[in-house]
Amino acid sequence: MTDASMEHIEAHAAHDAHAAAKHEAQRIDNLKFGMWVFLASEVVLFTVLIATFLAWRVVNSELVHEVHEATGIWLVSLNTFLLLASSFAMVMGLREIQKGNRGGLMKWIGLTALLGAVFVGLQAVEYSILASHGVTIYSSEFGMRFYAPTAMHGAHVIVGVIWALYIVNKTRRGSYSSQNYIGIEIFGLYWHFVDVVWIILFTVIYLL
Amino acid sequence: MATVTAPLPGVQSHEENKLRISDYLKWSVDHKIIGVQYMVTSLIFFVIGGALVMLVRWELLTPALDLVQDGTQFNQLFTMHATVMIFLWIIPMFAGFGNYLIPLMLGAKDMAFPWLNALAFWMIPPAGILMLLGYFAGQAEAGWTSYPPLSTLFSPGDGQTMWAIAIHVLGLSSILGALNFIVTIRNMRAEGMGYFQMPLFVWGILATSLIIVMATPFLAGGLTLLILDRVAGTAFFNPAQGGDVLLWQNVFWFYSHPAVYIMVMPGFGILSEVLSAHSRKSIFGYRAIALSSLAIALLGFTVWAHHMFTSLMPSLRIPFMLTSMIIAVPTGIKIFSWIGTIWGGKIRLTSAMLFGLGFLSMFVIGGISGVMVAAVPFDLHVHDTYFVVSHFHFVLYGGSVLAIYAGVYHWYPKITGYMMDERLGKIHFWITYIAFFFTFFPMHMLGMLGMPRRVAVYAPEFQSLNAIVSISAFVLGLSTFIFLYNLVYSLYKKRIAGPNPWRVLTLEWATDSPPPAHNFHGDPVFFKNPYGFGTEAAYRYLEEQEKELGPSYPYTMEPEKRSVVTAPASTGD
Ligand SMILES: [Cu+2]
Numbered sequence: 001m002t003d004a005s006m007e008h009i010e011a012h013a014a015h016d017a018h019a020a021a022k023h024e025a026q027r028i029d030n031l032k033f034g035m036w037v038f039l040a041s042e043v044v045l046f047t048v049l050i051a052t053f054l055a056w057r058v059v060n061s062e063l064v065h066e067v068h069e070a071t072g073i074w075l076v077s078l079n080t081f082l083l084l085a086s087s088f089a090m091v092m093g094l095r096e097i098q099k100g101n102r103g104g105l106m107k108w109i110g111l112t113a114l115l116g117a118v119f120v121g122l123q124a125v126e127y128s129i130l131a132s133h134g135v136t137i138y139s140s141e142f143g144m145r146f147y148a149p150t151a152m153h154g155a156h157v158i159v160g161v162i163w164a165l166y167i168v169n170k171t172r173r174g175s176y177s178s179q180n181y182i183g184i185e186i187f188g189l190y191w192h193f194v195d196v197v198w199i200i201l202f203t204v205i206y207l208l
Numbered sequence: 209m210a211t212v213t214a215p216l217p218g219v220q221s222h223e224e225n226k227l228r229i230s231d232y233l234k235w236s237v238d239h240k241i242i243g244v245q246y247m248v249t250s251l252i253f254f255v256i257g258g259a260l261v262m263l264v265r266w267e268l269l270t271p272a273l274d275l276v277q278d279g280t281q282f283n284q285l286f287t288m289h290a291t292v293m294i295f296l297w298i299i300p301m302f303a304g305f306g307n308y309l310i311p312l313m314l315g316a317k318d319m320a321f322p323w324l325n326a327l328a329f330w331m332i333p334p335a336g337i338l339m340l341l342g343y344f345a346g347q348a349e350a351g352w353t354s355y356p357p358l359s360t361l362f363s364p365g366d367g368q369t370m371w372a373i374a375i376h377v378l379g380l381s382s383i384l385g386a387l388n389f390i391v392t393i394r395n396m397r398a399e400g401m402g403y404f405q406m407p408l409f410v411w412g413i414l415a416t417s418l419i420i421v422m423a424t425p426f427l428a429g430g431l432t433l434l435i436l437d438r439v440a441g442t443a444f445f446n447p448a449q450g451g452d453v454l455l456w457q458n459v460f461w462f463y464s465h466p467a468v469y470i471m472v473m474p475g476f477g478i479l480s481e482v483l484s485a486h487s488r489k490s491i492f493g494y495r496a497i498a499l500s501s502l503a504i505a506l507l508g509f510t511v512w513a514h515h516m517f518t519s520l521m522p523s524l525r526i527p528f529m530l531t532s533m534i535i536a537v538p539t540g541i542k543i544f545s546w547i548g549t550i551w552g553g554k555i556r557l558t559s560a561m562l563f564g565l566g567f568l569s570m571f572v573i574g575g576i577s578g579v580m581v582a583a584v585p586f587d588l589h590v591h592d593t594y595f596v597v598s599h600f601h602f603v604l605y606g607g608s609v610l611a612i613y614a615g616v617y618h619w620y621p622k623i624t625g626y627m628m629d630e631r632l633g634k635i636h637f638w639i640t641y642i643a644f645f646f647t648f649f650p651m652h653m654l655g656m657l658g659m660p661r662r663v664a665v666y667a668p669e670f671q672s673l674n675a676i677v678s679i680s681a682f683v684l685g686l687s688t689f690i691f692l693y694n695l696v697y698s699l700y701k702k703r704i705a706g707p708n709p710w711r712v713l714t715l716e717w718a719t720d721s722p723p724p725a726h727n728f729h730g731d732p733v734f735f736k737n738p739y740g741f742g743t744e745a746a747y748r749y750l751e752e753q754e755k756e757l758g759p760s761y762p763y764t765m766e767p768e769k770r771s772v773v774t775a776p777a778s779t780g781d
Contacts, residue, residue: 026395026396030320030321030395033391033395034320034321034387034391037387037391037421038383040421041387041421041424041425042425043425044422044425044426044429045425045426045428046429048425048426048428048429048430048432048433048459049432049433052429052433052455056450056452137436137440137441138440138443141449141451144443144444148432148442
C-alpha cells in the first residue's frame with residue numbers, strides 16, 4: 001500500500017470520527033434541550049393546579065389554618081428534607097459516573113430511588129391522617145384543592161423512582177461511563193424539577 | 209450543489225423508494241411514513257366529522273325537530289363534529305405536514321426524536337376511537353367547549369368522561385410532537401442555515417409548536433380537574449360545594465384561544481410557500497411574516513377573556529377588547545405581505561394556487577368578522593349566535609381547510625411521486641369555494657337576526673336562510689369526494705412528477721420524489737434565499753439540480769425531448 005493511499009484512508013477515518021463526534025454532540029444537545037422544553041410544559045400543568053389552590057386559599061385562610069393545626073407540620077417537613085436529600089444523592093451519582101465509577105453511580109442513584117419511595121410512602125401516611133380528620137378529596141373544599149396538586153406531584157415522584165431503578169439496572173449491565181452519562185443528566189433534570197415543584201407546593205400549601 | 213453518488217438516468221419514477229400500504233400500517237420511525245400516517249388518519253376523521261355535520265344541517269333544514277329525536281341527540285352531533293374536526297382533523301393534519309416536510313426543508317435525515325415521533329402519532333388512533341366509542345356509553349353532549357356544569361352535573365353519560373380522557377391523550381400527543389418540532393428546528397438545520405433562511409412553513413410550525421407546548425398543558429390541567437369532578441366526586445366546578453365555574457372558562461380559553469392559532473399558523477406557512485412558488489415571486493417581507501408569527505404566538509395568550517364578555521366582570525371587558533384588536537395587527541401584516549408577494553407575479557392558476565388565493569380571500573372575511581366580535585358592544589349582541597359560528601368557520605374552513613387543500617395539491621407530487629389531476633383539482637376548487645361561501649356567509653345574517661347557535665328547533669322566520677345554508681353545506685360535503693377521488697385516481701394515473709415539478713428552491717424539492725430512506729443523496733446544499741425566484745443564481749441552481757436528479761414534470765411525460773438538454777423556459781424565474 002502506498003503512502004498516499006494510507007493517508008487517504010486515515011483522512012477518511014478522521015472524517016468519520018469527526019462526523020460521529022458531531023452526531024453524538026447533537027444527540028446530547030437534542031436530549032437536553034428536549035427535556036427543558038418538556039419541563040416548561042410541565043411547569044404550566046402544575047401552574048393550573050397550584051393556581052386553583054391559591055385562588056381559593058386567599059379567601060379561606062382560617063379554614064386552612066384549622067386543617068394544619070389538626071395535622072401538624074412535622075411529617076411533611078421530614079418528607080421535604082428526604083426529597084431534598086434525594087436530589088443531593090442524584091448529584092453525587094452523576095459526579096461518580098463522571099469519574100467513571102459505575103459502582104458509585106449505582107449506590108447513589110439507588111439511594112435516590114429509595115428516598116423517593118419513602119417520600120411517597122410518607123405522603124400516603126399523611127393522606128390517611130388527613131382522611132381520619134375528615135379531609136378527603138370529595139369531602140371538603142380544602143381536600144380537593146389539596147389532593148389534586150399533591151397527588152399529581154406524587155405521580156411524578158413515582159415515575160422518577162421507576163426511572164431511577166431503570167438506570168440502576170442499566171448500570172448493572174454495564175451501561176454509562178465517564179464518556180457517556182447523558183442519560184443520568186436527563187434524569188437529573190427531571191428529578192430536580194420534581195424537587196422544585198415540591199418546594200413550591202410545600203411553601204404554598206403549608207407555609208403561607 | 210449536492211454531492212450525488214451516481215448520476216441518475218433521465219426518466220425515473222424511483223420505484224425503489226415506493227412503499228407498500230402495509231408499511232403505513234405498522235410502527236415506523238421514519239418521519240415521512242409518520243407524516244403520511246398522520247395525514248391519512250386525519251382524512252378519515254375529516255370524513256367522519258363531515259358526515260356528522262351533514263346530519264346537523266339535515267336537522268336544520270326545517271324549524272321543527274325531525275331527524276333527531278330530542279335536543280340531547282342534536283347536542284351530541286355538534287359536539288362530536290367540532291371535537292373531531294379540531295382535535296382529529298385540523299391539528300393532526302398540520303402535524304402530518306410538519307412531520308413530512310420539516311426535516312426535508314431543513315436538510316435533515318429525520319426528526320430529532322424519531323421514536324418519540326412515532327409514539328406521538330400512535331396515541332391518536334386509540335384516542336379517536338375511544339372518543340367515538342362514547343356513542344355506546346352516552347355520547348359527550350356539552351359542546352367542544354365543555355363548560356361545567358353542563359359537562360359535569362348535566363352530562364350523565366360516561367361518553368363525556370371518555371371524551372375528556374381522549375382529549376387529554378390527544379393533548380399529550382400534540383405536546384410531544386411539538387417538542388420534537390422545536391428541538392428539530394433548533395438543532396437539525398443544514399450546515400450554515402440560519403433561522404432567517406428557513407422556509408416560512410418552518411417558521412409557522414415553530415410558532416405553532418411554541419404555542420402547543422405552553423398552552424396545551426393548561427387544557428391538560430383543566431381536564432384533570434374536570435375528570436376528577438366526574439369520576440372522583442370533587443366539586444372544582446360546582447359552586448354549590450365551594451367550586452367555581454368560571455375557573456373552567458378561564459383555563460379552557462387560556463388554552464383555546466391560542467389553539468385557534470395552533471389551527472391556522474401552519475396554514476399561514478403553507479400559504480407563504482404556495483403563493484410564492486406559483487407566482488414565481490420572492491416573498492414580500494420575509495422577516496415580517498416570520499416575526500409576526502412569533503408576535504401572534506405571544507399576543508395569543510393575552511386575549512382569552514374575549515370569549516367571556518358575557519360572563520366576565522364588566523371592568524375587564526375593555527382591556528381584553530383592546531388586546532383582541534391589537535392581535536389583528538400582526539395578522540394584517542401577513543395579509544399585506546402575501547398580497548405584496550403575488551402582486552405583479554407570473555401567477556399560474558394551479559389547483560394549489562387557487563386554494564391559496566381562496567384562503568386569502570376567505571380568511572380576510574373571517575379576520576374582519578373577528579375584529580367585529582372583539583368589539584364588546586357588538587359581541588354582546590351576537591354572543592352565542594350564528595354570527596360566531598360563521599366567524600370561526602371562515603377562519604377554520606376558509607382558512608385552515610383551504611390551506612390544507614393547497615398544501616396537498618402542492619406537495620402530493622413530492623409525497624407520492626405523481627402529479628395530481630389538475631382538472632379535477634380545479635373542479636374541486638370552484639365547487640368548494642362557492643358552496644363554502646353560501647354555507648357560511650348567510651350565517652352572519654342569521655346571527656345578526658338573533659338565531660342562537662346549538663339549537664335543533666328555531667323560529668320559522670329563519671327557515672329560508674337555513675335552507676340555503678343546508679343545501680350549500682350538502683354540496684360542500686359532496687365536493688370533498690372529488691378531492692378524495694383525485695387522491696386515489698392520481699395514484700393510478702401515474703403522471704410522474706420528478707423531483708421538482710413546480711421548480712421551487714426550498715430543500716424538500718432537492719431530492720427524489722418520493723425521497724429515499726434518509727431523504728437526500730449526500731449532504732444537501734441549500735439555496736441561500738429560498739424564495740429568490742427570477743435571479744440568475746436561482747436559474748443555475750435549478751439547472752444544476754435537474755442535471756443531478758433528472759427531469760421533472762412536464763418533461764417527464766415526453767422522454768424523447770430529453771436527449772437535447774436545453775434550458776427549459778419554465779425553469780428559474
Ligand atoms: Cu379567541
